[in-house]
Amino acid sequence: MVEAHKAAVPSAEKNLAQLKTQLPAAQKAFDDAKNTAEAAQKMAAQKQADPATPPADIDSAKQEVATQAAAQAAAQKQLTAIKDQVAQADAALAKLRAASPATIAAAEKVLQTATAQLTEAQKPAAPAAAVTTAEQELARIKASLEEMTAQLASSKADAEHWKFAQVLQTAHNAHTALLDKQSQYDQLVQAVKDAPQAIVNAKNDLANAQKTVAEAPKKIQEKEAVFAQARETVENARKAVAAAEDATKEQDKNTQAIMDAAPTMGDVTALTKKMEALNTDAAKLREERNAHSPGSPEYVDLQTKYQAKKAEIATTQTALTAASVKNMEAPTVKAAQAEADKARAALDDAKRALKIAVKAAGDTEKAVAQIKKDIEAATQLAARLEKDMPQIVKDAETQKAQAEQAAAAAAKEVEAAKAEADKRRADYETLKTGGAKAAALATPPTKS
Numbered sequence: 001m002v003e004a005h006k007a008a009v010p011s012a013e014k015n016l017a018q019l020k021t022q023l024p025a026a027q028k029a030f031d032d033a034k035n036t037a038e039a040a041q042k043m044a045a046q047k048q049a050d051p052a053t054p055p056a057d058i059d060s061a062k063q064e065v066a067t068q069a070a071a072q073a074a075a076q077k078q079l080t081a082i083k084d085q086v087a088q089a090d091a092a093l094a095k096l097r098a099a100s101p102a103t104i105a106a107a108e109k110v111l112q113t114a115t116a117q118l119t120e121a122q123k124p125a126a127p128a129a130a131v132t133t134a135e136q137e138l139a140r141i142k143a144s145l146e147e148m149t150a151q152l153a154s155s156k157a158d159a160e161h162w163k164f165a166q167v168l169q170t171a172h173n174a175h176t177a178l179l180d181k182q183s184q185y186d187q188l189v190q191a192v193k194d195a196p197q198a199i200v201n202a203k204n205d206l207a208n209a210q211k212t213v214a215e216a217p218k219k220i221q222e223k224e225a226v227f228a229q230a231r232e233t234v235e236n237a238r239k240a241v242a243a244a245e246d247a248t249k250e251q252d253k254n255t256q257a258i259m260d261a262a263p264t265m266g267d268v269t270a271l272t273k274k275m276e277a278l279n280t281d282a283a284k285l286r287e288e289r290n291a292h293s294p295g296s297p298e299y300v301d302l303q304t305k306y307q308a309k310k311a312e313i314a315t316t317q318t319a320l321t322a323a324s325v326k327n328m329e330a331p332t333v334k335a336a337q338a339e340a341d342k343a344r345a346a347l348d349d350a351k352r353a354l355k356i357a358v359k360a361a362g363d364t365e366k367a368v369a370q371i372k373k374d375i376e377a378a379t380q381l382a383a384r385l386e387k388d389m390p391q392i393v394k395d396a397e398t399q400k401a402q403a404e405q406a407a408a409a410a411a412k413e414v415e416a417a418k419a420e421a422d423k424r425r426a427d428y429e430t431l432k433t434g435g436a437k438a439a440a441l442a443t444p445p446t447k448s
Contacts, residue, residue: 012166016089019082019173026079033075037068051370052377054208060201067190074183081176085169092165167431171424178417185414188407195400202392206385212378220375223368230361237354244347251343255336259326262333266323275316282309 044061047053289302327333385392 012089012093015166015170015173016086016093019086019089022082023079023086026075026082030072030075030079033068033072037065037072040065040068050377052209052212052374052381054205057201057205060197064194067194071187074187078180078183085173085176089169092162092169095162167424167428171421171428174417174421174424178414178421181410181414181417185407185410188403188410191403192400192407195396195403198396198399199393202385202389206382206389209378209382209385212375213382216371216375216378219371220368223364223371227361227364227368230357230364234354234357234361237350237357241347241350241354244343244350248340248343248347251340255340258332258336259328262326262328262330264323265325265327266319268320268323271316271320271323275313275320278309278313278316282306282313285309 040061044058044065047058047061285302285306289299289306292299292302
């Protein structure tokens, strides 16, 4: 029992050490996956920012970002799992070390002593006078033996529990290692599939760039023709605005002249003559009145007539003022105002058309500049890809060959890990079944 306990501690220490040796590799795998994912994101961002990048290349870059992100997540999961296993193994080792081997050794020593005493007690009995004392001593030794047997069984059960936990942890570690190996193998298989895609992408980029360069003269000619037409439209629109402004000014001048010559609202001539007659009559009445003494009947009568004449003059003056107002509702005035409004509306339309033409010309000019920029970028890309294509093909083939070689090795590691996991699982199942039977057999007998 003591030897089993002593062997369990080094085994747990070895298991912990093995787990800790996996940490640097797992950390490096995570760091590499993180760097690769960041590089893929940066490359995708650069391609999206470059107008000359074909959509298919952008989609491929996005797919690569997703693949590398998944690989980073898997590496993170693996690193976390190993750290958890290290923590669990460390705790199990501490608990195992806390168990007292001295207790088990003492129990075995007491058991050996009790067995020796029992053997001595079972020898031929002494003279009859000592029979009773020998029987009492035998009973005491049997009781002590049973107690020590129970203590030893309990200590053995604790050791069996630790052994069971150790085997379970070993089976778990083997299963985790299998999952890690399978994940690495899957990544390598995907790398084998992805390697030729770099060649396909490069060839597609080259073909698209060469097509853009080949179509460049025709596209530039078309864009410049559209731009020339837009500039001509702007010039025509400016002339139309100038003509509309001149027409508006001329129509406003004609309208003002017609308004100045508009007929009055009443008979100004007749009212003017009436005012002249009324003023003459008033002057005559004033002279006749002044010829009489104030307060005389004649003076009072003429004064009344004079005041009435002045009131009539005021009424006639009001009528004359109203009649002198120009009649802006006359048909000639209305027609002239309508023509002026029409001229101003035409001027507004011409200004709007000029604004639209200027914007269209600006947009067309920008389009010409952009297509020239795109063609320049495509020319540079085509030249670079033509130069780098052999190296791109070589690198892709090398990466594929390396990935295939690594995948083949990984496949063997997966098989070995699977066999190890199956073996450890079988050990666990055997121990679990055998442990249950042993526990039943190890139960101390009931005292009778």
